[in-house]
Amino acid sequence: MAWNEPGGGKDNDPWGGNNQGPPDLDEALKKLQEKLNSIFGGGKKSGGSGNGGDFHLSAGALGIVAVLAAVVWGLFGFYQVDQQERAVVLRLGVYHETVMPGLRWNPPLMDEVNKINVTKVRGIASRGQMLTEDENIVDVALSVQYTVSDPANFLLKVKSPELSLEHALESSLRHVVGSSRMDQVITEGREQIAIDTQERLQGYLDTYQSGILVAKVNIEDAQAPSQVQDAFDDVTRAKEDRERLKNEAEAYANGIIPEARGAAQRQLEEAQAYKEQVVARSQGEAQRFVDLYDEYRKAPKVTRERLYIDALETMYSDATKVMVDVEGGNNMMYLPLDKLMEKSAVTRQTAGSEPDMRQLTDKVIEQLRRDSQSSRREGR
Template sequence: MPWNDNSGGGGGPWGSGGGNNNPNNPWGQRPNNNGGGGGRGPEGPDLDDVVRDLQRMFGGLFGGKGSDNDNAGGPGLFGLLLVALAALIVWLFIGQAVYFIQPGEKGVVMRFGAYDRTTDSGMNFKFPAPIETVIRNQFTEVRNVEIGRTDEESLMLTRDENIVDIDFTVQWRVDSRDPENGVRNFEFNVLDPAVAVKAVAESAMREIVGTTDLQPIITTGRTEVAASAKEIIQRTLDEYQAGVEILDVQLTYADPPAGDVVVAFRDVDSARQDRERFVLDARAYANQVVPEARGNAARMLEEAQGYRDSQIARAEGDAARFTQIYDEYVQAPEVTRRRMYLETMENVLRDSELIILDEQGGAVPYLPLDRLGNARNTQGGN
C-alpha cells in the first residue's frame, strides 16, 4: 500500500502518530512537546492548532474563554452588538422597510395580514416583513371591459319582444371618489374586480334593453341607454363596496342579429308596419266618417225639432182660428158658412185650369180664356 509506512510505529494516510517523524505526512510533522522522538519535521500548519486558534478567537469575541488562562469580557459584548446591528441592517434591507410608490399608484400596507393603512406615492416607511407587507396598485389607470364578443353576451330581448345584438365597452378604474376606502375595498372586497364589472355590466344592460323598445336602441336612443346602464352599474358596484368607479359606457354596436334571425326580424317588422298602417287608415276613415255622421245626426235632430215646432205652431194656430171662426159662426151662422165655403173652393180651385162662367153673364167671343187662366196662375205665383 502506498500509504503504509513500515518503518514507523503506526501507519495511516496522514503519517504516524506520536513523536515519530514521517516524511510521507503531507501536513508535515506535528511538533513534539514532550521532547521525545527526534525533532520537528518541515514547517507547516497543524490541524489541531488551527482548530484551537479558531476556538480562542470566537470564544473571545462572544465573551467566552479564549485559552485556559484568558477570560474575555468587554470585547465579547462589543462583538455581539456588532453582529446584532449587522443582522438588523440585513433584516431591514431584506424586509424592505423603506419602499417607494410610483406616481399614479397607491400602497396598501397590511400588518400581520390585516389592512392597516393606505400610502400615497413617494418614499414611505413600514415595519419589515413579515410584520408589515405592502401591495401596490395602479390608482389612475383606466381599464376596459368589452362585452358582446359571444352570442351569449350580445343577444338581448327588448321590451317589444325583438332580439338585438349589442356590443359595448365599460371604462373603469379604482374608485377615486374616496381614495383610501376605494383602494381598500378594491383589494379586499372583490376577488376579481374585472370579472365583477363585466358581470354587473351585462346584467345592467339586459335590464335596460328589456325595458326599452328596439327602435330607440338601434337609432337615436343609444346615448340614453348607455347613460342608464352606467348609472345602474355604478349603483350596483357601490352596493357591493367593490371600490370601482365607472367612467363611461359606450355602445359600439347595436343592430338586429345577422343570419336567419334577420329575415324573421324583417318579417316581424313588416307585419308591425302593416299593422300600424291599417290602424292609421282606420283612424283616418273614422276621423272622416264620425264627424259626418255626427253632423247628419245633428241636422236630423234640428230638422225634427223644427218640424215639431212648426206642427205645434200650426196646430195651435188652427185651433185659435177655429175658435175665432166658431165665435163668428155663433153670431152669424149663414154668413160664416158661406164664407167658409168660398174660401174652401178658392183653395181647391186655385191651381186648376177650369174656368166657370156665370150663365147670365155671357162670354166675350174673342177672350182667350185659356190664356186667362195662365195669366192668373202667373199673377198668383208672383
C-alpha cells in the first residue's frame, strides 16, 4: 500500500505524520540563519512585527571566510610537471611561460596550464600514388616519427599540428619523388629519398613554427601500380641479372688478369735468365779460346794433338757404331762401340775399377790395327 493511499496511517507520511505536508521553506531557512548567527557571534535584531530578523556577520567572521577562500584558492594552484613533460602557462589567455619539470604553482582562475609530453616519439603514416621525373606512377607508403621540440609553438602557433604535419609530409614526398627517376624510388634510391624528404619536411615545419622535430622518415614500400607490377618485376629481374653477370665478369677478370700478368712476368724473367746465360756462356767460350790460344802459342804440336783427342772423345761419347775407311782396301771397317762398352763395363765390374777412357781408346786403336793388317793380307 502506498504511503499516500487512504488508510495508510501516519507512519506512511514521509513528512512526520498527521499528513502535514512538507515543512515551510522560509522556516527552514530562518533556522539555518539563526544557527549561523550563533556560530559567528551575531544576534537577532528585534523587528517588532514578529517576522523574525535578518542576521549579519561580524568583521572577524568575514576575515576567516576570506582566509579560508584564499587558502582553498592557493591550494588549487599547485601542480606537478613530470620529467618527460613541459607545461605551457597561459595567463588570461595569453602565453606567459614554459614551465620545466617539478612541483609548480600558478594562480588558478588566472593561469591555464597545458602539459605536453616532449620525449614521447609519435608517428604518422601516409600512402599515395605519385608521378616521378620520368613520368611513371609509383605507389609509395612511408611513416614519420617525430617529437615535440617547442611546446609553446606546438600548442599556440599551429591550430592542428598533426594535420599540418600530414599535409607537409605529402607535399615534401611529392616534391622529392617528382624529382627522382622511378628506378631510384623503387630500388636503390629509397634511403636517399627518405633523407631528402626528411630535410624538406623539417624545413616546412620550421617555417610553420610548429614546434615539431622529425626524428625519422621510413620508406616502408615503393612499387609500381598493381596493373603494371608484372612488367616492372621483369625489369627488376633483368637488372638483377645484369648486375649478376657484371659481377661474374669482374670476378673472372680479377682471376685471369693476375694470371696473365704472372705468366708475362715469368717469361720476362726466363728471358732475362736466358740472356744472362748466353752472355755468360759466350764470355766463357771467348775466355777459353783466349786461354787455349795462349797455350797453343807455347806448344803448338802438343796442343793440336790434345785437341784432336778431345774431339774424338767428345764424338765417340755419343756414338755407338763407327765406320772406318781402311787404307789400301775396298772394305769399310765396323767398330761396335756399344759392344766394346758393354765388355768394358763387365770388366770393370769384375775388377772393381772405374771406367778409363784411355783404355777404351787403346782397345779401339788395337782393333783398328788388326783390321788393317787383315785387309792388307787379303789384298796381297
